[in-house]
Amino acid sequence: MRIGIDGRELLRSNVTGIGRYLRNFLSSQVVRCSPHEFVVYGNQFTSPELSGPNVRFRIVPEHITLWWDQVVLSRLAREDRIDLFLSPYDKGPLLLPCPLALTVHDLSFVSFPEHGAFRSRAYFGTRKLMARRADLIITVSKSSKRDILRLFGVREDRIKVVPNGVPDEYSRVEDKSLIERIKHRYRIPGDYILYVGNFKPHKNVRCLIDAYKELPDMLKDKYYLVLCGRRDKFRKEVEIRVRSLRLEGRVIFLDFVPEEDMPVLYSGAEVFVFPSLYEGFGLPPLEAMACGTPVICSDSSSLPEVVGEAGVLVDPNRPELFAEAMERVLTDGELREDLRSKGLRRSRRFSAEDFSRRLLEILEELA
Structure with a gap:
């Protein structure tokens, strides 16, 4: 079988969530040892480093995204006689000569739109159309599956859940x-609480800032709050909140951190805190657990499904409860060790190889 894949998120200079999803799949032994051929379509920004005996890249420049999405990909799939096409996005070519599998990671754009009302309605309309056109929808959690059923109105038997996996490097x-070298590299002068995202x-990073402010002075003096996430247009508001609460010097912004440094950064943290209001899956808490770091996170959307009883779950609308949870974990050594061991056991249920095996099985069933 020849499987076509939209591989534009395999970027040369950046690691995105979807890029990691593709990287985990294409670099797995399950894929490398399979009898199938994988043709990955990329643009001028795509890295072909995952090429192999059964993984081939075709690079075609992209100038107009919609044209590339609908016309270029359909043409390439015909030329290569693709048997099945996997899109890692919630969009895909509508004129393919073969079955289409879409990946809907989450529906955050519905509850938390980033654009005006007209653009948001148009975006939702096109995604709903594509979901109904697709032969199969792959999603990453039961929570996201419920959202897809409720908002897109597709048949339940056309949705398959394949939980994300954590690569072995996260340990x-x-x-x-x-x-200590990593702390020095990123100018973290002491022990720290970590957020990644x-x-x-x-x-909901503002909730975390407010919760950190409520910690006893003794704990704020001992633990820095490290916020690890690439600078985006929303960070300025968080920086303003930090200044308004006079937490400059105690809250550290890291910007981009290479993936090879992330397991060390997670392992060095005393506790990992993730106050998100909505996730399709929630990979950072799982990565933290795989690195043996105690996790505190929201009890919303997919996060209880991922973390289970291996973390402390908190109402994301209550900063004071996050403050209480952080104080409890930071001051109770036995609780920290219990969360570490539970988290390590829990994370083993989400291996990258299991993710790849399940995804490939589903694609084989569709074909």
């Missing part, structure tokens, strides 16, 4: 000197 780092409103 506990015990080397204290390595942790962007600064969009639904990530």
